[in-house]
Amino acid sequence: MKELLIATSNKGKVEDFKKLFQGMYEVKSLLDYPHIPDIIEDGQTFQDNAQKKAEVLSTALNETVVADDSGLVIDALNGRPGVFSARYAGEEKNDQANIEKVLEDLRGVAEQDRTARFVCTIALASPNKETIFFEGQCEGFISHEQVGEHGFGYDPIFYVGQTAKTMAQLTLEEKNEISHRARAIEQLKDYLLGE
Numbered sequence: 001m002k003e004l005l006i007a008t009s010n011k012g013k014v015e016d017f018k019k020l021f022q023g024m025y026e027v028k029s030l031l032d033y034p035h036i037p038d039i040i041e042d043g044q045t046f047q048d049n050a051q052k053k054a055e056v057l058s059t060a061l062n063e064t065v066v067a068d069d070s071g072l073v074i075d076a077l078n079g080r081p082g083v084f085s086a087r088y089a090g091e092e093k094n095d096q097a098n099i100e101k102v103l104e105d106l107r108g109v110a111e112q113d114r115t116a117r118f119v120c121t122i123a124l125a126s127p128n129k130e131t132i133f134f135e136g137q138c139e140g141f142i143s144h145e146q147v148g149e150h151g152f153g154y155d156p157i158f159y160v161g162q163t164a165k166t167m168a169q170l171t172l173e174e175k176n177e178i179s180h181r182a183r184a185i186e187q188l189k190d191y192l193l194g195e
């Protein structure tokens with residue numbers, strides 16, 4: 001099977017990508033290249049960061065690279081944590097600390113004002129080609145406490161749409177039917193199949 005390199009060292013994303021590209025590509029990630037240093041994400045938007053991660057690696061390796069920049073956008077926090085999602089509670093990127101900070105920020109905020117969405121921007125960079133982008137979103141709202149054991153990141157505090165389940169209560173298969181990442185990858189797949 002053909003390989004596809006995803007410029008990420010996030011284990012949760014790698015699992016999502018592997019499942020979503022099952023039977024189409026053998027997914028490789030930066031977990032397979034531990035000597036490659038972290039790329040500094042200093043962009044103002046998900047698109048800026050996805051572009052940088054994909055292009056730096058594509059240029060260095062002279063091959064096609066996909067990058068995913070994603071995060072949680074909370075209306076009551078004016079869109080935060082947004083592009084700062086991974087390091088919201090500090091540079092060490094601690095999911096548990098990030099969750100606690102969001103719950104603390106939203107303390108006292110009523111149900112109807114806890115609306116949020118996950119956003120995923122994917123960049124596809126190839127040598128000597130213009131980088132292209134795909135975006136997916138998933139609407140929901142922020143819980144008052146952590147619920148569920150699956151997934152990663154902010155999944156335990158994100159109620160999906162009108163369902164009574166958090167993203168962390170969904171199986172990987174269920175998450176991949178509705179997630180922001182699944183929606184972006186759906187478009188990426190269509191593009192790659194049409195190439």
Ligand SMILES: O=c1nc[nH]c2c1ncn2[C@H]1C[C@H](O)[C@@H](COP(=O)(O)OP(=O)(O)OP(=O)(O)O)O1
Binds near residue numbers: 181
């Ligand atoms: O499906 C998701 N379920 C829960 N949380 C999620 C999801 N998707 C993104 N997130 C959160 C995790 C992290 O706090 C941030 C992504 O930050 P982001 O910079 O894109 O990823 P990262 O630094 O973990 O890995 P990398 O840059 O190597 O791809 O948003």
Ligand SMILES: [Mg+2]
Binds near residue numbers: 041086
């Ligand atoms: Mg990152």
